[in-house]
Amino acid sequence: xxxxxxxxxxxxxxxxxxxxxxxxxxxxxxxxxxxxxxxxxxxxxxxxxxxxxxxxxxxxxxxxxxxxxxxxxxxxxxxxxxxxxxxxxxxxxxxxxxxxxxxxxxxxxxxxxxxxxxxxxxxxxxxxxxxxxxxxxxxxxxxxxxxxxxxxxxxxxxxxxxxxxxxxxxxxxxxxxxxxxxxxxxxxxxxxxxxxxxxxxxxxxxxxxxxxxxxxxxxxxxxxxxxxxxxxxxxxxxxxxxxxxxxxxxxxxxxxxxxxxxxxxxxxxxxxxxxxxxxxxxxxxxxxxxxxxxxxxxxxxxxxxxxxxxxxxxxxxxxxxxxxxxxxxxxxxxxxxxxxxxxxxxxxxxxxxxxxxxxxxxxxxxxxxxxxxxxxxxxxxxxxxxxxxxxxxxxxxxxxxxxxx
Ligand SMILES: *Cc1c(COP(=O)(O)O)cnc(C)c1O
Numbered sequence: 001x002x003x004x005x006x007x008x009x010x011x012x013x014x015x016x017x018x019x020x021x022x023x024x025x026x027x028x029x030x031x032x033x034x035x036x037x038x039x040x041x042x043x044x045x046x047x048x049x050x051x052x053x054x055x056x057x058x059x060x061x062x063x064x065x066x067x068x069x070x071x072x073x074x075x076x077x078x079x080x081x082x083x084x085x086x087x088x089x090x091x092x093x094x095x096x097x098x099x100x101x102x103x104x105x106x107x108x109x110x111x112x113x114x115x116x117x118x119x120x121x122x123x124x125x126x127x128x129x130x131x132x133x134x135x136x137x138x139x140x141x142x143x144x145x146x147x148x149x150x151x152x153x154x155x156x157x158x159x160x161x162x163x164x165x166x167x168x169x170x171x172x173x174x175x176x177x178x179x180x181x182x183x184x185x186x187x188x189x190x191x192x193x194x195x196x197x198x199x200x201x202x203x204x205x206x207x208x209x210x211x212x213x214x215x216x217x218x219x220x221x222x223x224x225x226x227x228x229x230x231x232x233x234x235x236x237x238x239x240x241x242x243x244x245x246x247x248x249x250x251x252x253x254x255x256x257x258x259x260x261x262x263x264x265x266x267x268x269x270x271x272x273x274x275x276x277x278x279x280x281x282x283x284x285x286x287x288x289x290x291x292x293x294x295x296x297x298x299x300x301x302x303x304x305x306x307x308x309x310x311x312x313x314x315x316x317x318x319x320x321x322x323x324x325x326x327x328x329x330x331x332x333x334x335x336x337x338x339x340x341x342x343x344x345x346x347x348x349x350x351x352x353x354x355x356x357x358x359x360x361x362x363x364x365x366x367x368x369x370x371x372x373x374x375x376x377x378x379x380x381x382x383x384x385x386x387x388x389x390x391x392x393x394x395x396x397x398x399x400x401x402x403x404x405x
Contacts, residue, residue, distance in 0.1 A: 003027040005379060007315040007353075010276055013377055013384050014351050019278040020295040020374040022362045022388075024054070026062050027381070028272035033066045036264065039240030043247045043260050048092045050221045050265030051077050053359035058378055058387040059269065060084035071221070071263040075102040078111055092218075094137060094184060094263065095120075096159050107132055114184040114218065116160050118168055125176025135182030135218060138163050140203050144196040145188025145222065147306040153187035160185070163203065170210060180211045182261070186220025189266060192232070194239045201246035208254060219243070221263035225270045227309050227356050234267075266359040273358025275300055275374075276315075279350045280330060289325050291346045293337070296329025298368040300354060300361050303337050311355040312338055320345035327352065331369050362388070370396050 005025050013023055036047055048071035049063045055077060060070065061084050069090035072078045075098075081091045091111040095102065100123045106113050107128065115121050116137035124134060139160030145151035152159040161169060173180055185200045197219050204217045223234040243260050251257060277293035284290075302308040312327060314320075322342050329335035337354070346352070354361075365373050372395070376388030 003031050005274060007313075007318065009379065009382075009384075010274055010315055010353055011351060013379075014276045014278070016384070017375050017377055017386065018390065019276050019351065020293075020299055021276050021390075022357060022374055022376045023274040023276060023384075024056075024059065024269070024358055024376070024378045024387075025272045025274075026378060029059070029062060029268055030066060032268045032271070033063070033068050035236055036262075036267070039236045040243065040260070040262075042240065042244035044257070045240075045243065045260045045262065046216070048090075048261060048263045049268050050263045051081060052363065053265030054269045054273070054361075054363055055080055056362075056376060056378075056387050057084055058385070060086070062378075062380075063268065068268070071265075072111075074098075075105050078106055078109060082109065092261070092263070094186070094218075096137070100124075112182075114182065118161055118165065118172065121161070121169065121178070122172050122176075125172055125178045128178075130177040130179045133179040133181035133213070133215070135184050135216070136161060136169065136180060137184040137186070138203075138207075140185050140187065140200060142187050142196060142199055144191050144193070147190070147308070149306045150189035151187070152189075153185060166207070166210070173211075179213055181213060182216040182218055183207055183211070183214065184218035184220065184261075186218075186263065187222060189222045190224045191222040192224040192234050194235055194242055197239055198242055198246065201243070205246070205250060205253070208250060208256070208258075214256075214258060216259040216261045218261035218263070221265050221267070223262075223264050223267035225266055225356065227311065229311060236267075269358040270356045271358065273356065273361055275354040275357035275361055277352050277354070279346055279348050279352060282346065282348055289323065289346075291325045291327050291343075291352070292330060293327060293352055294330060295374070296331030296335040296369070296371070297333065298329075298331055298366050298371050299374055300337070300357065301364045302360055304333075304335055305364075310337065310357065312341060312343065313353050313355070314343045314346050314350050315353050316350035317344050317347065331371075367391065367396060372396075 048069040088110040094114040114135040137160040141155040143154040277295045281292040297304045327337040372391035375390040
C-alpha cells in the first residue's frame with residue numbers, strides 16, 4: 001500500500017494554512033528510499049539525494065535520518081547539507097560550470113567532488129596533486145530523458161567532459177598525479193529506459209582500465225516516476241538487477257570491486273508532494289472553459305518550462321459530473337498548467353490539487369509579479385508541520401536598496 005494523503009487531510013491543511021500551499025508527505029519519501037534499498041541490495045550501492053529537487057532543511061534532515069546521502073549542485077547546497085547533519089563523506093558535490101574557488105571550498109569542507117571540465121581538473125591537479133581523491137563527470141554523448149531541457153548527456157550538452165577527450169584527461173591525471181576516485185555520468189532526468197543506464201555501465205567498463213584508483217562508478221540520477229494516470233516509472237528492481245550484473249562483469253574482467261553511486265532527486269521526492277491551489281475565476285470563451293487558480297508559473301513552472309504533465313484533481317467537488325477545463329494561473333504571461341483537462345465540475349472557490357509536486361516545484365519558484373512564494377507543510381505520521389512560511393510583503397523588499405532621488 002503506497003503512502004498517500006487523503007482529500008480530507010489536504011482540505012484541512014488548505015483551511016489551516018491557506019492556499020497556495022505545498023504539502024509533503026514524509027512517509028512517502030521513506031517508502032521511495034526503501035524501494036531503492038531493496039532493489040539494489042545485491043550490489044554495493046550508495047544513494048545521494050539530488051537535493052536541488054527540494055532543499056527545505058527539514059526534508060534534508062528526514063532524508064539524512066533514513067541513511068540516505070546527498071548530492072549537491074552548488075556550494076550553498078553543500079553548506080545546507082552540512083547544516084542538516086550529513087557527514088562530509090556522505091556529501092557529494094557534482095558541479096558544472098563553476099568557479100574553481102567553489103571547488104576549493106568543497107575541499108576545505110572535505111566532501112566528495114565530481115569535476116566537470118578539463119580546466120577545473122587541471123587547476124585541481126596543480127593545487128592538490130594526489131592529496132585529495134576526486135571524481136570526474138563525463139559526457140557520454142547519449143541522448144536520453146523526458147525533454148531536451150532536462151537531457152544532459154548528449155553531444156551538444158554543456159555537462160561533463162566530452163568522452164572523446166579521454167586522452168586529455170589521462171594526460172592531466174598523469175602530469176599532476178591526480179587521484180581519480182570516481183567516474184560520473186548523469187544522462188538527464190526522467191530516464192525510463194533501464195538500457196540507458198546500461199549503456200553508461202558499458203562506457204564505464206571500457207574506461208575502468210585507465211584509472212587504477214577508482215572507488216566508485218556514479219550513474220547519476222534521473223529515475224522516472226509516473227506523472228500521468230497511465231504511466232510507469234523506471235523499473236527500479238530491474239535496474240537494481242542489471243547494475244548488480246554489470247558490477248559482477250567488472251569483477252570478472254578486472255578483479256576489481258566498485259561502489260555504484262546514484263543521485264536520485266525526483267524519485268525520492270516527486271510523489272511525496274501536493275500543491276494545493278484555489279480557483280479564483282471561471283471564464284467561458286467559445287468552447288474553452290478556463291479555471292483560473294491563485295498561482296502561476298511563479299510557483300510551479302514545470303508545465304510551462306518543459307511541457308510537463310501534472311495530474312490535477314478537484315478535491316472540493318470530487319463526485320460531480322466531468323467537464324473539460326483549461327487550468328491557468330494569475331500571472332501576466334500565458335501560464336497554462338493544463339489544457340483540455342477532464343475534471344469534476346469546477347466552481348470558483350474549489351481546491352485544485354497538483355500531484356507529483358515535490359520535485360522542482362517550490363524549488364523553482366519565484367516572486368514574479370511580486371507575488372508571494374507559497375507556504376510549505378510537511379506531514380509526518382499524520383501530523384502537519386509548517387516548514388516554510390508564506391512570504392509577506394516585507395519579503396518582496398528584503399534585498400532592495402532604496403536610494404534617494
Ligand atoms: C539534477 C541532477 C540529478 C537528479 O535528477 P532527477 O531527475 O531529479 O533524479 C542527479 N545528478 C545530477 C548531476 C543532477 O544534475
